[in-house]
Amino acid sequence: MKKVICFIFSLMFLCxxxxxxxxxxxxxxxxxxxxxxxxxxxxxxxxxREIRVSPNNLVIIYLFLIFCGISALVNNDFGTIFDTMMFAVLYIVSFIVVPILNININKTIFFAALISNLPILLVPLIVSGFDTTPYSGIFYNPNSLGTVSATIFAALLSFVIGKLESFIKNAREEHYKVKFFMWGSIMLFIFYLVILSASRTSFISSIMCTIVGIAFLTFYSIKNRKLPTLFIKGSFFSIILAFFIMLLFKFTTLYDSLYNSIFEKFETRATDGDMLSNRDQIWKQTISDAGFFGKGNHYFDNNIQIGAHNTFISMLGQYGWIPVIIFLFFLIIGFSYTVKYSLKKVDDKYKYLPLMMVINFFMLSVAEVMTFTLSMLLLFFSLGSTLTKKELLEEKTTEVIPQTKKRRKLVW
Known part of the structure; x- marks a missing residue:
């Protein structure tokens, strides 16, 4: 069953x-x-098996789907009805169905994402090389390559941070340094693809994930009195990383690509007074037109003739203010779960994956539409996994309390 589920996940992420x-x-x-x-x-x-459902989360999604349905009826839009049904299916699968399986969901989706997406990122390079500037690979534009690369980078970063935490705890494994070098090299190469795509949104998302990851690793070290260990062992890896980056700057076009594709683009847009590449005009019109229940599935095609370039603005134009506010509330609740789980003392190398997926999805969504992309799928499945783990931790905490004492719930 595990192999079958991993295969289905891989095929889904690939598609x-x-x-x-x-x-x-x-x-x-x-x-x-x-x-x-x-x-x-x-x-x-x-x-x-017992199906675990969070009542609060269920109510939020139920309200979201109800108001999306109302939006479809108000706009007499079958496309919105279909999209709402698929949101319902995604929620049921990621938060109810998959968590009942006896598998490590975060581990499964992590490797499924790598197995399915690394080949479509690497094979075009082997076949054609860097044939365009900015580089787009097999994707129809460079920004699409950037969003996929940034998502894979965030997943790899979560795994590397988990490895570093284990290293700080002195939890050794065979050939640890070789494995760490291998994963770190893959992660840096994927970041190189983010730079070559010239996608500012993807670049900022990758940097934000890195900053948050370092911050959580530092907090873990302070909380568990491992800060000296972090400095000592972190210095070793920092020197290796700095040396590796120096070699890349010297023998590749990484520095030129970073400046020409990212920083120069920021400078040019800032000079022109158009940091958002006219996206703000689309957003202003959508905010003005949307209303409580939006304008339907074809609003952007019929009224603006261009995409929303923002997940939340896209939903706003289609569904309206009420569903979007509920969806944002759902993300905020999910983010709080991932933060608290990441700070837990648990034996889980993949515990940072949900946190990275929330940050990555939100950052990419600011300037790109990420609905049913790899980023959104990983977000939902990792959140479903986190919620299930949270409830298991609550159960274990409750079971150890003596019967004579009043049971207390774990505070999150």
Whole structure:
């Protein structure tokens, strides 16, 4: 069953990224829908298990779906009805169905994302090299390459931070330094692709994830009185990293690419007074037009003739203010869960994945539409995993309290 689930995840993540290519556009997204529908049948194939549902989370999603449905009725829009149904399926699969399986969900989706997306990032390089500037690979524009690369980078970063935490705890494993060097090298190469894509949004997302990751690792060290260990061992890895980056600057075009693709773009936009590349005009019009229940699935095609370039603005134009506010509240609640789980003392090398996925999704969503992309799928499945782990931790805490004492819930 584990291999089958990993295969389905890999195929789903692959299709979500192929949807951002010219050849597989449209086919890719419907393949994602079909695989989600397939996953919803899992309870039929497994032995009877207790289904865990967070009442608060369920109420939030229920309200979101209800108001999305009202929006579809107000605008007489079948497309919005279908999109709402797929949101419902995604929630049921990620928060209810998959967590009943006896697997490490974060580990499964981590490796499924790498298995499915690393080949479509690397094979075009081997075949054609860096054939365009900015580089776009097999994707229909460089920004699409940037968002996929930034998502893979965030996933790899979460794993590397988990490895570093284990190293600080002196939890050794065989060939640790070799493995760390391998994962770190892959992560840096993916970051190099982010730079070559010239996607400022993806670059900022990667930097923000790195800053947050370092901050959480530092907080862990202070909380567990491991700060001297972090400085000593961190200095060793910092020297290696600095040397590696210096070699890249000297023998590759990394520095030129970083300046020409990212910093010069910032400078030019700032000089022109257009840091958002006219996105702000789209956003202002959408905010003005949206109303409580939006304007339907074809609002941007019919009224603005250009995409929203923002996940929340896209939802605002289609569904309206009420569903968007509920969705934002859902993300805030999810973020609080991921923060608290990341700070927990648990034996889980993948505990930082949900946190990185929330940050990555939010940062990318500021300037790109990320609906049903790799970033959003990883966000939902990692949040579903986090919520399940939270409830398991509450159960364990409650079980050790003697029967004579009043039971207390774990405060998050």
């Amino acid at each position: 979500s990224s192929l949807n951002l290519t010219t050849t597989w556009h449209v086919i890719g997204i419907y393949a994602v829908y079909a695989l989600l529908a397939l996953l919803i049948t899992i309870p039929i194939t497994v032995k009877k």
